[in-house]
Amino acid sequence: MATQQTQVLGRALLTPAVALLFIWMIVPLVMTIYFSTLHYSLLDAEAWRFVGLENFRYFLTDPAFLTALRNTLVLVGSVLAITILLGTPLALLLDQQVVGRSIVRLMVIAPFFVMPTVSALVWKNLLMHPVSGLFAWIATLVGATPIDWFNDAPLLAVILIVAWQWLPFATLILLTALQSQDEEQKEAAEMDGASALSTFIYLTLPHLARPITVVILIETIFLLTVFAEIFVTTGGGPGLQTTNIAFLIYSQALIQYDVGNASAGGLVAVVIANIVAFFLVRIVGRNLEA
Amino acid sequence: MGQITLQGVRKSFGPVNIIKDANLDIENGSFVVFVGPSGCGKTTLLRLIAGLEDVTGGQILIDGKNVVDVPPAKRGLSMVFQSYALYPHMSVRGNIAFGLKMAGLPRPEIDRKVEAAAATLNLTPYLDRKPRELSGGQRQRVAIGRAIVREPKAFLFDEPLSNLDAALRVQMRLEVTKLQKQLGTTAIYVTHDQVEAMTMADKIVVLNAGRIEQYGSPLELYERPANLFVAGFIGSPKMNFVPGEAAGEPGVATLGIRPEHLKIGKEGEGWPGTVSVAEHLGRDTFLYVDAGTLGMLTARGVGEFSLKAGDRVWLSPEPARLHRFDKEGAAVRA
Numbered sequence: 001m002a003t004q005q006t007q008v009l010g011r012a013l014l015t016p017a018v019a020l021l022f023i024w025m026i027v028p029l030v031m032t033i034y035f036s037t038l039h040y041s042l043l044d045a046e047a048w049r050f051v052g053l054e055n056f057r058y059f060l061t062d063p064a065f066l067t068a069l070r071n072t073l074v075l076v077g078s079v080l081a082i083t084i085l086l087g088t089p090l091a092l093l094l095d096q097q098v099v100g101r102s103i104v105r106l107m108v109i110a111p112f113f114v115m116p117t118v119s120a121l122v123w124k125n126l127l128m129h130p131v132s133g134l135f136a137w138i139a140t141l142v143g144a145t146p147i148d149w150f151n152d153a154p155l156l157a158v159i160l161i162v163a164w165q166w167l168p169f170a171t172l173i174l175l176t177a178l179q180s181q182d183e184e185q186k187e188a189a190e191m192d193g194a195s196a197l198s199t200f201i202y203l204t205l206p207h208l209a210r211p212i213t214v215v216i217l218i219e220t221i222f223l224l225t226v227f228a229e230i231f232v233t234t235g236g237g238p239g240l241q242t243t244n245i246a247f248l249i250y251s252q253a254l255i256q257y258d259v260g261n262a263s264a265g266g267l268v269a270v271v272i273a274n275i276v277a278f279f280l281v282r283i284v285g286r287n288l289e290a
Numbered sequence: 291m292g293q294i295t296l297q298g299v300r301k302s303f304g305p306v307n308i309i310k311d312a313n314l315d316i317e318n319g320s321f322v323v324f325v326g327p328s329g330c331g332k333t334t335l336l337r338l339i340a341g342l343e344d345v346t347g348g349q350i351l352i353d354g355k356n357v358v359d360v361p362p363a364k365r366g367l368s369m370v371f372q373s374y375a376l377y378p379h380m381s382v383r384g385n386i387a388f389g390l391k392m393a394g395l396p397r398p399e400i401d402r403k404v405e406a407a408a409a410t411l412n413l414t415p416y417l418d419r420k421p422r423e424l425s426g427g428q429r430q431r432v433a434i435g436r437a438i439v440r441e442p443k444a445f446l447f448d449e450p451l452s453n454l455d456a457a458l459r460v461q462m463r464l465e466v467t468k469l470q471k472q473l474g475t476t477a478i479y480v481t482h483d484q485v486e487a488m489t490m491a492d493k494i495v496v497l498n499a500g501r502i503e504q505y506g507s508p509l510e511l512y513e514r515p516a517n518l519f520v521a522g523f524i525g526s527p528k529m530n531f532v533p534g535e536a537a538g539e540p541g542v543a544t545l546g547i548r549p550e551h552l553k554i555g556k557e558g559e560g561w562p563g564t565v566s567v568a569e570h571l572g573r574d575t576f577l578y579v580d581a582g583t584l585g586m587l588t589a590r591g592v593g594e595f596s597l598k599a600g601d602r603v604w605l606s607p608e609p610a611r612l613h614r615f616d617k618e619g620a621a622v623r624a
Contacts, residue, residue, distance in 0.1 A: 184373050187369075190363065206379040
């Protein structure tokens with residue numbers, strides 16, 4: 001009952017949690033803003049001084065920034081495309097009655113439970129290694145030259161690893177959506193003479209519009225900050241070929257020891273994430289309206 | 291044309307026999323209602339005819355052609371589902387047009403047919419709305435529109451009115467019957483509501499536990515039920531059953547008499563009993579009477595009676611309206 005008393009009690013009980021969350025957020029943010037206005041290098045930590053917006057100017061005009069921004073967008077876009085284009089047919093398959101369906105489902109979900117660092121190491125050393133990797137072995141079996149993934153197509157390699165990790169997520173969300181599709185609607189379409197393909201195009205795809213939107217929004221949030229896979233496999237290289245914004249900020253802070261510049265970069269990343277979110281919601285957000 | 295014949299149709303899911311040897315001849319243009327208690331297989335039988343389920347055995351003939359191996363869309367039937375099963379993201383126009391679009395009809399012809407169907411069902415103002423913007427009755431009409439626009443050999447209705455409120459149900463019942471008469475298309479209608487069955491049907495199929503108990507016109511079922519099940523299922527309140535011996539007819543196992551054929555008579559006439567409950571509906575009075583060895587009897591009196599619980603009454607059955615059943619429950623005709 002929403003009486004005066006329970007409302008007051010509810011707020012009182014919520015206050016500690018909200019306060020804690022607020023402090024947890026506001027303190028790092030304020031500190032980041034503060035550091036972003038300082039010349040503050042860990043190599044010469046005593047000599048910090050206030051420089052205003054100089055760090056932002058430096059970060060935004062750094063040619064590495066544009067490269068990292070491009071890499072970030074390519075990475076996010078490609079992984080989204082792969083996970084949805086492969087996730088939909090996978091979900092359709094898993095929705096069918098097949099022998100050992102629960103085992104198959106478990107196997108499909110498994111990559112999601114593997115830690116990013118571990119899966120990146122497995123891909124790097126066991127699968128994509130140009131000499132001892134599985135792909136190289138297959139390539140030599142069919143007489144082709146093994147691809148040196150992390151030198152010849154480093155960004156593609158990272159995209160494949162990240163896509164492999166996120167495919168289960170997309171598949172799972174789409175699978176649950178498929179299971180909620182009304183059976184009688186499909187039968188009505190069958191009576192109406194729709195083929196399996198027409199049923200998919202006219203009924204299933206529109207039904208999946210909303211879960212696909214959810215997948216895009218949630219994946220984007222996490223894909224903007226991909227770090228472990230890059231750190232473990234390529235270290236952002238060769239050159240800047242696999243450096244995304246998150247990795248660029250890391251390298252400013254802990255390779256170049258420039259805390260001020262990294263803080264400015266972090267704030268820029270926040271703004272970029274908001275811009276991406278704004279456009280995403282404009283483009284796909286209307287699918288979420290009931 | 292829409293002549294549908296079932297010959298020895300059987301359906302089992304694993305070891306469970308849902309439909310046991312159904313034989314039925316549905317004439318072109320007639321309105322046939324499948325009625326029975328839940329779980330009797332009436333919906334399964336309809337889905338077998340539609341082609342949404344495969345038969346385990348037997349033949350289904352539409353206009354003399356066996357369609358057991360023909361996919362649903364090619365059978366020339368259209369179905370109205372219980373949940374309406376409208377396509378939620380398509381407009382009313384899109385919903386009605388979908389079947390024609392799948393059949394590859396040219397655009398102008400689709401438009402013409404959709405407009406015509408919408409006009410028949412008073413849906414023209416709603417053509418560009420989505421199903422969720424419509425009321426229950428309107429959705430129902432869209433579902434019917436989707437069925438009639440394909441000009442099928444027969445309509446299949448799967449409890450289409452069960453999601454509507456009582457008043458709307460009576461209205462839609464009338465509309466569906468009128469529409470079917472107007473189009474002259476064969477219709478098969480599944481319901482568990484015997485009032486719907488009695489009012490709409492040209493012929494009723496009473497199903498029980500996967501078996502066709504009786505097939506006949508509503509009045510035939512009412513006046514000459516073939517067995518105890520049909521006698522008890524058709525008519526409201528239920529027919530009274532009394533043991534033949536106690537009623538003074540040792541030759542028959544069970545004697546049936548409908549409440550409306552039990553006269554509330556003068557003292558000393560017919561079966562004596564004590565009123566246990568009297569329901570006063572204004573137009574009718576229903577008396578639930580404890581008649582001793584005859585068991586509980588229900589009697590209908592026209593108009594208002596001053597009888598109340600605890601009063602003594604005498605009930606005399608109309609002799610011509612007595613139904614006699616043998617030990618197996620089959621009707622015995624004189």
